[in-house]
Structure formats: C-alpha cells, structure tokens
Amino acid sequence: MQTIFVSRGSYRRGRELAERLADCLGCRCLSREDVIEAATQHGIPVGKLEEAVVKRRPLTEALGLLAERYKAFVTMTLCERVLEAPLVYHGRAGHLVLPGVQHILRVRALTDVEDRYDGVVDRLHLSREKAKQYVGQVDDDIRRWIRTMYDLDINDPALFNLTVNCSKLTVANVATALVSMAQLPEFTATPAGERRLENLLLAARCRLVLADDPRTRDLNAQVRADSGSVSVTYPPRQSAIADAVGEVLSGDAEIRQLRCTVAASTILWVQERFDPESATMASLLDLAGRWDAAVDVVRLLPETEGTDAVEPVVAEAAPSLSGGDGGILDDAGVMASDSDDGGVRETVHRLIQAGRAGAQCNVCGGQQSLIGSLCNVANVSLVVVDELFLSRGEAIRKRLTRDLAGRLGERLRVPVIGAEELRTRYLFGAKQWLQLLMTGGLTALLYFGVFTHQEELLAFLRSQGTTERVLAVTVVTLTAPLVAYLWGTAAHNLLRLVRFE
C-alpha cells in the first residue's frame, strides 16, 4: 500500500503530477483544496487563518488555537484517508503533517523560476516584471504559512525524501520515476506504521473534539495517544476548563484511558541511554517540579550501517511503553527490543510516579532525523542533551553533541544544555550558594562605598576638567552594568532559592 505526499508549493503542474501518480498507482488523489473545503464545512474559518498569515499578523491566543484546530483537522483527515486506502496527496505542507510515519514517500516538486514567470505571464496576462513580483509574493506567503504553522522552512531539503526539478522532465516521466521509488520496501506500509497512524488519528480526533466543544474551545492542550491511552496536557491557568475534558471526550469509544496532566511547558531530554537513578534524572525532576513542566524522553539511537539514509523512526508513547515506533526498522528488529530499551521504560515509569511524564520517542538516523522529529513538539522551554554517540571516541562524542545542541537550539529557539549545565545553571546547589554570597557581598561593598562617600562622588561626577570628565563618564558607564550584573545575579539566585521562577 503506497502513499505519496507531494509538496508542490506554487508549482502549477503539481496537481497534474499528483493526478498522474494516482492513476499509475490506482489510488485516490486528494488535494489541499479538498481538505480546506472539508475544514470549512466542518466550521473552521481557514480563510481567517490564511489572511492573518498573508497579512503578516502575529498569531494571537485565539488565532493560535484556531491554527491548532485546523492542524488537528488536517491530521485527522489525512490519517483516515491513508489508513483506508493508498493515497496521493498534494499541497503545501502535507509532508509535515504525519511526522514519524516512515512509509510515506515525501516529494518536493518544483520547476525553474523562469518557467514559473512564463507560466504566470501566459495564465494571468501580466508583464514579466509584475509576474516576478507575483511569484515572489506567492512564494513568500507559502513560506510564511509553513513557518507560522509548523515553524519550519519549506526549502529545507531534509524534510523530503526526494526533491524533483520538473523543468526538463515530462510529468509522465517524473510520475514513472516516483512510482518505482514508491515500490521500494522502505515505502511499504507496515503494522508498526499503521499503529503510529492510528495513534496520530486518535490524538488529532481528540484535539479536534476539544477545539469544537464550547466548554473546552479555549483550552491550550497538547494531546498524545498510544494504543487507546490518551494524554491531555494543559497549562496551570486553565485548570478550570480542563475539568470538562473527561466529559467532552467521553463519546469516543476508542479511548481506553484518559490522563490529564497539568504542565506549563515541556522539557525535552535527549540521550542514547537513560538511568532513572542518575543525577540528571533527579535534577530534571527538580526542575520540572519548579516549572510545572512535563519531561519528554527522546532516545537517539546511533546511526548504523544501512540506516543512515532512513527517515526518523518515532514512537510517541505514554506511560505504558510500546516497543513500536512506526517504522520498517521496528519490524526488522533494529529498534530497541523489550530486553534493551536503553533504560527508557524505567525512566518513564519514574517520571509517571513523579507526575511529570510527557511523551516518549525513539529516533533513529542521526541529527537530521532528530531535528525533523522534534519539529512539532510544542511549548518547549528547555532541551537537555547528554550521553549521546556513546560508541564514538570522547573527542568526537563531544564535538557531535555540541554540534547537535547548536542545531537544536537554532531550530527550537530555546536553551539547549548538557546535564552538568542543568545542575549549575537551573538548579540551586553549592555553586549557586557561592555565587549568591559572592555577588551579594560585592554588591553590598559597592553600595557601602558609594553611600558613605556621597559628597566626594557627586563632586567627582560634576568635575570640570577634560580628564576628570572622561574619568567620570568611564566610571558611570562601567559602574551601571557592573552593579546590574552583580545585584541582578544575586537577586536572580535569591528568587530561585525561594522557587520564584
């Protein structure tokens, strides 16, 4: 059962290519326009969302919820269709909607920009200059849409299995090539992949039901599902709304268990192997408690021969861990088995005990795969990376970890730190006590010096000679940041000490 998602952007023959592919594979063809029409009929004002993005409006709380509602609808629709029968979908960001489902062939179809100008000139009867502006505007709108909805760059080639420049190729030949690629074993549906789709479908359906119901419409919830177990995470200020979640979702017969967790944010913990008794675990629980955060456990498996080019294999799971992760590798037994899950099971169990369990996923295929897998994780405040690339030498391990931290920080735009930094920067230990005493002491000394010599200081600040003026300026411009740093650090540590963060 083959499924192909074509990201066509504004390439005008993308539709033709998708329909040709559907003919060749003997399956249905679904377009972005079909999904939007269905969403509009469902009562989702997609036009309002598009207008906000095109007109460059920052997303308000209400628009953010609308975006989540639309994404849930699209995810649900695509999951249903893919589970029903083979499918060719064409649109803008279909390749981003079902993360971690490996057997979908994700293709970017584009053409030379000069061809596109010609096309616009022919189709809309515009001058070439106007056509250039038009194409630029359309590309800008699409890029903005994907950035707003998924916080990703459409031009990132790592998001696709294949990018095809159709300028010098006929649609028929491109379709033939893609069909043969879709026949490869990596793009054949597996039970694990279907399980992953079912989880995504259940989570999206629950999210949509919550967004549709007036009682929970304003709930800023993250919904995850695993084999009928649904986890709804919401911020503390919405505790009152969250009380209605159970009632609203009671109509879904596929929900076996429902868990509601309050979380202000998410902390991602990325390692190759986990130890629930480790100091990092204790530090993370402490920090998650302070922040009311959920901890997502992400196991990055080493790249092995033959898996380097494979797309991320992801398993989101809740407390009861499944070995499944939705990819062909899982069926082949490459992924963690029950006997060696890298300590994930015990770690998640410990997190559940502390009421801090978020999602859990396994990622195979290196840095790029990890970054691709994490693109849809919302509300992340911090990423902790440690104990990675364990099969490599120490120097290489450090370099790769540093490189990964840099790329994750760039993509997620949150601090990415190591376990050691977690203890020193975010938690209160001996080092922080020392820092508090030192900065507090130095601040006190500085203030004592200034306020016991007020008249001399004021005379100095108003002194008239050139040298004296330069000195006065230097003293003022150096003292202000010094005091801000010293007292700022001391005050920050004091507030951390009383858990006021």
Next chain:
Amino acid sequence: MQPDAILGLFIHLSWSTAAQVVMLGFIGGVLSGFIGSGGAFFMTPGMMNLGVLGPIAVGSNITHKFGKALVGSRRHGQMGHVDKKLSVFMLATAAIGIRLAVWVMKLMFHDGGDSHATARGAGADLYISVVFVVILAVVSISMLRDIVSSRRAEGEFGPSRKIVDFLNRFRLHPMIYFPVADVRVSLWVVMICGLATGYLAGTIGVGGFIGVPAMIYVFGVSAQVAAGSELYLAMFMGAFGALNYALEGMVDLRLTMLLFIGSLVGIHIGAYGTKVVKEVVIRLATAVIILLCVISRLVATPVYLRKLGFIRFDPGYDTLFQAVSKGLLYASGIGGTAIILYFVFRAFFERRKIRESLAVGRVEQAAV
C-alpha cells in the same frame, strides 16, 4: 563648581527618600517585566516628584536602563527573541536621535530658568512633561482603542495591522528582510522609527514605548521579538545616552544604584506575571497605568508654567499640585503593581498546590 552648588543640583538622600527611590525601582521593574517596556514612564516622573531635577532624573534613569538592558537582552537572546539585524539598523538613527535630545535638553536646562533660583530647570521640566504627556497619551489611548475595536470586530485580541498593511502597499525601496522577526520592512521606515525611538529615549528615557509599538504596529513583528529586540537596542541606546548625560554631569549614580535594588527584583516578578495573566489583561493594565501616569504629569505642569512666568497663582498651591501629581503617579504604579502581584502570587500558590498534589501521584481522571 563649589560643593554647595553641586549639592544644590543633586538631592539630599535621607533614608526615607532612598526607600522611595528603591520602591520606584521595584514598581518600575514589576511593570517593566510585565509589560515589556523599560518602566521609565513611572520612574522618571517619580524621581521628579521627589525633587530630582528633570534632566538628572532622565540621565540617572537612562544609565539604569543601560545596565538593566545589558542583563535582560542576554536572557532574551538565549530564548531567540532578539533580531540583532533589526536593532542594529534602528540603532544607526537612534544614536542621532539621542544626541539631538541631549542637545535640546541642555539648551532647555540653561535657557529655561536655570539662572533663577526658584525656577532652576523649570524649562527642562516643562519640556520633559509636555513630551511625556503627548507621547504617552497617544500610546495609551491607541492601546485602549485597539483593545476595544479588535474585541468588537473579531472577538479576538490581536494588535491592529492597519499601519503595516498601509505601508506594505507602497514598498518604499530598499526593503530589508529581518530573519528572526521574519518581516520585510522599508529601510526608510526603520530609520524614521529609530530616530523617534532615540529622540524619546534621550528626552524622557522612554524609548520602549515608541520602539516596541513601532516594531509591532509598523513593522509587523511579534510581541516577543519586539520586546527582545527593543531591549537589545535599548542596551546600546542606554550606553550612548548614559555616556552623553554623564559627559554633561547629569547622572546621579546614587539614584541609579538605588533604582537597581528594586527594579532587578521587580522585573523577575513582572515577567512571571506574563505567564499567568491573559494577553488582553496585560494590554489593558498597561494602557490604564500609562494613562494615569500621563494625568499625573499633566497635574504637575502648572507648577513649571508658573515658575517660568507663563501663568500666575499663589506659589503655596505648588505643594498641592505636586501632592496630587505624586498621589496619582503612586496610585497608578502601586495599583498596577498590586494587581500584578495579586495574579503572580495567586498563580505561585496555585502552582505550589498543584505540585504538592502531583507529588502524591498522577493527576489522573477516571477511565472513560
């Protein structure tokens, strides 16, 4: 200059005055952390009400802002909320704006009654007050109108996009792309906004009230990136402003240091507040607090007008005007801060309660 004359320029600091300056810093810090501006709109007139001469209040506050922005922009930078390119482009003209403002201020300080003992600095005080009232009245009324109109129009609370859409129609070249903010803006628009931001930062120490709305309403930048980028810009503007005011001998380092004591604690508490209070409440509170500050400054203006000889009334009324002005300012700052603190501590204790319940076990609803 003789010591007596120097002490005449700078206020005598009693324990009570020092405590009031610390309190001004704390309230300014809470408001600053909560609404994302520098808090100078409260601290500058607050110090003036304590008897600090206008230019010295501005100079001391801008120096305080420099140090605070240095620390704050580093934190925002770590969170990815700073568009350095945007800040650097605005800085180019903001520096000219600050220099211009200091020059005008110096002119006002010396020509506006400096020679007369009772009217020392009244010209500069009046000038600062007028700019303060005009600019902040426009800002607060616009914010209130925006809240009301967006609520009526769409049932949601997004900032108005009228100016961005209007300017986008013209596409005044060269258009510059700012990657972090993800906007494309005409260089000319950026330069004009930079100049206005710098001029106001140099005049009343309130650059953020022009810089942040300009980035949101004129450039179309998201609120978080606007706040982060403005803070980054404020760091350089503050440094430049502090340098200029210090060069003129108009910085009272004691006041700067006292402001730090309160503001650096308050800013953390205010920032905590933004996580637990709805966006519309934040904007509403900001608009009301600014409006009250404007009225407070308006009430103090007759005193300066009398000192300059523009109007006549019994000097005995000066105390009354000052007291009402001070009362209004304190009412706005203390009232606003009290509301913020109420939300902050309520959330803080709620979180503690939740944490305690989670420590016992999962918050789990019954199986459906």
